[in-house]
């Protein structure tokens with residue numbers, strides 16, 4: 001895709017994927033997008049754990065009871081972590097890196113979805129971030145923000161419908177009710 005506005009519109013959360021794996025160069029493009037993300041004071045606090053192993057993907061999909069099942073099906077999961085001692089804005093830094101990787105995936109014709117981990121619980125009421133940390137041996141002081149599930153789309157998504165734009169949330173000059 002060579003039109004940024006179209007890319008923004010086309011990116012929708014994709015939770016159903018085909019069995020097809022990703023090419024190494026596709027993975028490289030996506031990760032490069034994360035590594036090029038802006039960060040507070042150029043702190044680059046993020047670290048990304050790439051998972052393609054099916055059994056590990058299945059275990060990641062159990063990180064929380066709702067909204068993580070799609071990870072079982074994806075070709076690649078990128079576990080987005082950040083070193084909390086390297087930036088007080090680590091959540092923002094990691095979130096920006098995440099959306100850039102999602103947009104790069106879309107630009108390659110791939111689908112992706114964000115799975116929220118920070119602040120979530122497993123079905124046994126333990127911390128989802130700790131569950132993921134234990135599974136992947138992620139040390140402190142890295143915190144886990146999210147897991148991006150990426151793969152070939154099982155079906156094309158409908159682009160964002162501009163008639164749903166919430167213009168009432170935009171205020172000109174000063175806040176108005």
Ligand SMILES: Cc1cc2nc3c(=O)[nH]c(=O)nc-3n(C[C@H](O)[C@H](O)[C@H](O)COP(=O)(O)O)c2cc1C
Pocket residue numbers: 011012013014015066067068070113114115116117
């Ligand atoms: C911070 C954040 C957390 C999200 N967490 C999840 C999640 O845990 N599971 C999921 O299936 N989708 C998750 N999503 C995807 C949203 O549900 C999705 O972006 C929203 O419904 C809008 O749909 P769209 O992405 O297709 O435009 C998350 C998105 C964001 C930005």
